[in-house]
Amino acid sequence: MTETTGKRSLLYVGTYSLRGSEGIYALDFDGDTGALTVRGVVANLRNPSFLALHPRGPWLYAISEAEGEGVVVAIAVSGAEGRTLNQQSTRGRGPCHVAVDPFGEWLATANYGSGSVSLHPLAADGSVGAASDFVQHSGSGPRADRQEGPHAHSVNFDPTGRFLVAADLGTDRLMVYALDRASGTLSLHQEVVLQPGAGPRHFTFDGPARHAYAINELDNTVVTYDWDAADGLLTAKQTISTLPSEFAGTSYTADIHIHPSGQYLYGTNRGHDSLAVFAVDPDSGALRAAGHVPTYGKHPRNFGISPDGRWVLVGNQDTDNIVAFQVRDNGAHLERVGESFALPAPVCLLFVPGG
Secondary structure: OOOOEOOEEEEEEEEOOOOOOOOEEEEEEEOOOOOEEEEEEEEOOOOOOEEEEOOOOOEEEEEEOOOOEEEEEEEEEEOOEEEEEEEEEEEEEOEEEEEEOOOOOEEEEEEOOOOEEEEEEEOOOOOEOOOOEEEEOOOOOOOOOOOOOOOEEEEEEOOOOOEEEEEEOOOOEEEEEEEEOOOOEEEEEEEEEOOOOOOEEEEEEOOOOOEEEEEEOOOOEEEEEEEEOOOOEEEEEEEEEOOOOOOOOOOEEEEEEEOOOOOEEEEEEEOOOEEEEEEEOOOOOOEEEEEEEEOOOOOEEEEEEOOOOOEEEEEEOOOOEEEEEEEEHHHOEEEEOOOOEEOOOEEEEEEOOOO
């Protein structure tokens, strides 16, 4: 699957079907200059707003936010070429996130609209099977406009593949599920309650999987957790704002990733339109605010870090542009390079490993 020539690499971009978007794009990224060029359209899907790669084969998975019940689509990819293998119902409305387990055997989706999680087996040819399990969340939060019911917003397998963490914005909870790999079923292992009105959105583990981080959309914070990989338990230890203290406007967080060096973590602010930068304590995993970088566009929904850690690319959904930043000092500083790249409604940026 690796697509690298010199310092060139392949980037898949999922979009919303707005302003002329054609679906999932394959972009060529120049690791010397930060320049992007379109190589082709991998699949013309309706609102392919989140993507995931298979860890062992040439397969790409996309959720499609279509009318009614959502679907997850399996695509065989070769560079900019894509061939749809099949699709399966996510059994819920408004799917917004998809993840593949570390062994490439199971796929999970989060249904935002109906507040549910589906689990699917993956076949040897990369196709996705019908849901082997389905979990419907329940509950609500204090924000009547956004938390009238459950809204599952992301799913993340832990590095061992034994647990799945689902962030539910509507109920202010992280649900840790134990995965029975033999039967393809999920059982609730831990329910982590956040501050009322936090609205957890995305979640990530650090490299050694000793710590984890949840970014909260509604109160613009990141919560640091200790992660007990043996027992599959999260323990909260710190909450920190993603916004500067002097900011008085409206903003909502979106995406979160840790730099490959493990020394810095980033999160996007939509409204403040920035990347929040945090220094990571190497022992405790605790965060220290280290500044903000403007994204040179509006509504930065998602961003990607190149596998070599040299670049951060940010997709600004409302201004139809992708901006490249060169990474300095192991992630401490991000320097904009070149002109922004025009692409309709970019909402998921996924580097192909090896690039």
